[in-house]
Amino acid sequence: MSCCPNPIHCILPPYVLDHMAESSDPKVRRLAIEAIARSATLRATRVALSPFAARTAIASAGARKQRLIYDCKNRGSTYLPGTLVRSEGDPKSSDPAVNEAYDHSGTTYDFYKKLFGRNSLDDGGMTLVSTVHLGNKYNNAFWNGEQMAYGDGDGEIFIRFTKSLDVVGHELTHGVVSHTADLEYRDEPGALNEHFADVFGVLVKQWKKKQRADKADWLIGKEIMGPGTSAKALRTFKDEPAYENDPLLGTDPQPKHLSKKYKGTADSGGVHINSGIPNHAFYLVARALGGNAWVKAGPIWYNTLRALHQTSDFADMVAMSTQTAATLYGVGSAEEKAVAKAWKDVGF
Amino acid sequence: MPSKLRRIRFRQTGGFAGLVRGCELAPEALGAGEREELVRLARESGLVAAPGGAPAPGTRGTGRDRARDTMRYEIEIESEAGVVRVVLDDLDLPEKVAPLVAYLQKHSRPMPLE
Numbered sequence: 001m002s003c004c005p006n007p008i009h010c011i012l013p014p015y016v017l018d019h020m021a022e023s024s025d026p027k028v029r030r031l032a033i034e035a036i037a038r039s040a041t042l043r044a045t046r047v048a049l050s051p052f053a054a055r056t057a058i059a060s061a062g063a064r065k066q067r068l069i070y071d072c073k074n075r076g077s078t079y080l081p082g083t084l085v086r087s088e089g090d091p092k093s094s095d096p097a098v099n100e101a102y103d104h105s106g107t108t109y110d111f112y113k114k115l116f117g118r119n120s121l122d123d124g125g126m127t128l129v130s131t132v133h134l135g136n137k138y139n140n141a142f143w144n145g146e147q148m149a150y151g152d153g154d155g156e157i158f159i160r161f162t163k164s165l166d167v168v169g170h171e172l173t174h175g176v177v178s179h180t181a182d183l184e185y186r187d188e189p190g191a192l193n194e195h196f197a198d199v200f201g202v203l204v205k206q207w208k209k210k211q212r213a214d215k216a217d218w219l220i221g222k223e224i225m226g227p228g229t230s231a232k233a234l235r236t237f238k239d240e241p242a243y244e245n246d247p248l249l250g251t252d253p254q255p256k257h258l259s260k261k262y263k264g265t266a267d268s269g270g271v272h273i274n275s276g277i278p279n280h281a282f283y284l285v286a287r288a289l290g291g292n293a294w295v296k297a298g299p300i301w302y303n304t305l306r307a308l309h310q311t312s313d314f315a316d317m318v319a320m321s322t323q324t325a326a327t328l329y330g331v332g333s334a335e336e337k338a339v340a341k342a343w344k345d346v347g348f
Numbered sequence: 349m350p351s352k353l354r355r356i357r358f359r360q361t362g363g364f365a366g367l368v369r370g371c372e373l374a375p376e377a378l379g380a381g382e383r384e385e386l387v388r389l390a391r392e393s394g395l396v397a398a399p400g401g402a403p404a405p406g407t408r409g410t411g412r413d414r415a416r417d418t419m420r421y422e423i424e425i426e427s428e429a430g431v432v433r434v435v436l437d438d439l440d441l442p443e444k445v446a447p448l449v450a451y452l453q454k455h456s457r458p459m460p461l462e
Contacts, residue, residue, distance in 0.1 A: 076441065076443055076446055077439050077441070078443065136446075136450065137450070139363070139365075139453075140363045140417065140418075140419055140438065141417065142363075142364065142415060142417040142418045142419075143416045143417060144414070144415045144418070145413075145414025145415055145416075146414075158365075161364070167364065170364070171364075171416075171417065174416040174417070178414060185416060194366075197416070221364070221365070234365050234366075248457075249367060249458060250367075250368075250458030250459075251458075253366075253368075262461060264461055264462050265462070266361050266368055266461055267361050267362050267366050268362065270461075271366075272362070272363075272364075272365070272366025273366060273461070
């Protein structure tokens with residue numbers, strides 16, 4: 001076993017690490033969390049400790065998922081990740097948010113592993129870290145570059161964000177994107193980043209529910225909408241608004257055609273807005289190919305993601321996805337034609 | 349002693365939902381209770397300070413540039429001392445500013461895209 005000079009990684013008992021994980025010093029918290037993640041992997045796989053961050057370097061020998069769920073107890077992001085409340089293999093919690101984060105991140109791991117052979121977000125067995133109960137009535141969920149964080153919602157616009165499998169799948173896919181194309185989070189590359197997160201979020205849900213493309217609802221965030229809004233969801237892959245003239249949300253701003261692309265600066269150049277254009281293209285591909293969307297459209301999009309780069313724009317996406325369909329299914333195949341037609345239908 | 353508060357403009361963008369919401373509040377136009385609460389929260393945030401003063405952002409989250417779906421908060425506070433503008437996000441929102449943001453969020457409505 002290699003020896004790391006950091007004493008935190010060596011002999012401190014779990015209860016001490018747990019306490020340190022709640023330290024007010026973010027550096028102490030980070031070191032403690034790395035040690036806890038390392039310890040969890042050791043118990044499962046007996047892999048020798050790496051001197052580098054556990055979350056990015058240690059591969060589970062049996063390609064098994066490793067999940068850690070934390071509770072921020074309604075404190076702000078400076079307290080991330082919070083208190084460890086459920087580790088891989090632990091029994092269910094009495095807290096539904098904890099169980100949802102655990103179950104949905106596990107489903108997302110299984111999706112990527114079984115369909116694409118991908119061992120976690122980094123394809124190296126990266127530990128999946130989730131924090132629930134972030135902030136007070138926090139109407140959001142995010143990926144901070146290393147972990148997921150979920151708010152409880154204000155009970156009016158939104159309810160707890162862990163309730164939705166496609167939301168969890170979306171956030172985890174941001175991790176996959178960061179370890180593949182690593183699309184910059186602005187303008188068209190950022191819209192593609194959001195697009196892939198939505199695509200694989202919705203595919204995880206359809207895969208789990210065994211839904212055909214023609215039977216799925218193609219909605220994002222349906223389960224987290226609160227009683228104060230009439231919106232059916234936050235986004236839809238279909239060519240219709242997810243919500244219209246809602247007193248709390250307004251009207252869905254997503255375009256579904258290139259001619260209506262948002263050109264302003266809000267939302268980092270419309271990353272959550274212009275994702276509507278490639279989202280609709282994916283829907284058209286999935287419907288044209290029929291059956292289960294994760295069988296053909298899924299691999300075309302996954303392999304496209306792996307071929308793109310940080311500054312890839314919509315034109316690159318059109319070209320690469322069409323080429324990928326040809327590579328996977330043949331030049332002139334029905335699959336290639338479906339992809340080409342879908343892009344044409346949304347204005348390319 | 350903080351100078352008299354005249355107006356607060358707030359805009360929130362980004363987040364998982366990508367919503368654009370905001371408000372513009374003038375204390376004098378609010379009821380007594382709301383006015384007192386807004387003035388108190390603004391004072392306690394430290395944003396209404398000496399001319400040109402603004403709080404340093406709180407401890408930044410690790411890899412802020414790698415974050416996805418965080419919300420961005422634009423706050424402009426106009427007082428007798430001048431105008432203070434800050435842009436914060438979920439990973440660097442100071443604890444003392446968070447209650448003011450929560451109050452402004454409660455008073456926010458959908459805003460048109462610019």
